[in-house]
Amino acid sequence: MSLRQRKRVATEQAIVDAAMTLFARDGYAGTTVDDIASAAGVGRRTLFRYFPTKEDILLDPRRLDRQGMLSALRERRAGEDDVTRVLRVLATMRARAFAVFRPAHQRVLHRLSHGELAGRSLILMQLARDVIVESLVGKRASRDERLRARVLAMACVVAVDAAITAWIEAGMSDDLEKVITQAGRHLREGFARSA
Amino acid sequence: MSLRQRKRVATEQAIVDAAMTLFARDGYAGTTVDDIASAAGVGRRTLFRYFPTKEDILLDPRRLDRQGMLSALRERRAGEDDVTRVLRVLATMRARAFAVFRPAHQRVLHRLSHGELAGRSLILMQLARDVIVESLVGKRASRDERLRARVLAMACVVAVDAAITAWIEAGMSDDLEKVITQAGRHLREGFARSA
């Protein structure tokens, strides 16, 4: 890795850390981009070259690893149906996205993701949905196949999100994987009634 | 209705119409709030008293009729299970929300809702979800009941949205109700596998 690249990574991390620290102390709206820039030791203009918007510092769509997700979706495990596989991939994806932040900032991340940045975080879910749809039906598919894939994919995405929310509200002490499995079970049992 | 109230309604409608006309011609980002205000014949400051943000002109959370939704959710029909009932209520709710706009603007509304205003429109879906959750489990419920209700409610909401998207992409010529029913079927059959 060249010096330039290392510097880029360091600067990016400095911005993220500075932002999260300030968000934790003063809230999202209470922190200006100028505050973040000077705390991170860069110019305001430079910050906007790293992150096109203030929201992106927390929730950057570029952090969604499309290729990684697709290949994870490709590996099928024994006795694992579509829904379980999708839930598993989503779980690891969310865990990885979480890991970008220091543990001290993860609560802040979640609080803001479901507060002032809810819109942005829902857009990220849509991106995840699109990757799943692509993996399920490919690019060429009938309208009805597309509809089916979209519905199922998005249902899984929101189920995982609901599970994570429930897990955090319960103090992050339970086993997250269990909660996600439980959400999947609700999906199946709730819709199984009159299939 | 007093003169004041009538004026308020007329002004609000003038703003919405002016905005949609401009959005249709110049796009959302290409239209400034000042443009809208002068096209509607009001001051910029007044516009912001009617709509707290530019986004609200298109997608106003106040247009979600919580009480109406709750009472519609309360009326159970013969042979109708939970999922069908929720889908039915969502369908009429979305139709009503659509009807706020002149037919000429409805395509614009949908295009923007799934483009630049996707975040906002997803937040409105969350609001609908919350109403459904409240109707399903009431205010007091165990964590797991809440999780179940959230998962099912949001799955229905996104299913309806996917159905509407599919319907519009197909040229709005099909029967929307049929497409929504079809999305519901996908939900049931997709998750029925290994319940």
Place this chain on the structure above:
DNA sequence: CGGCAAGATGACACTAAGTGCCATATGGCA
């Protein structure tokens, strides 16, 4: 009818996010 109080309006100034432009600085490489 006259006049007052509440509410609506618009002007002005201000903050903050985001962008274009340009001069300068710095790393990569011959």
Place this chain on the structure above:
DNA sequence: TGCCATATGGCACTTAGTGTCATCTTGCCG
């Protein structure tokens, strides 16, 4: 070393959104 590509930061600009205040309109009551 010296050159080129890229990174940086400063500056000015646009636009969304807010606080404040003077002015105007509506509703109402004597």
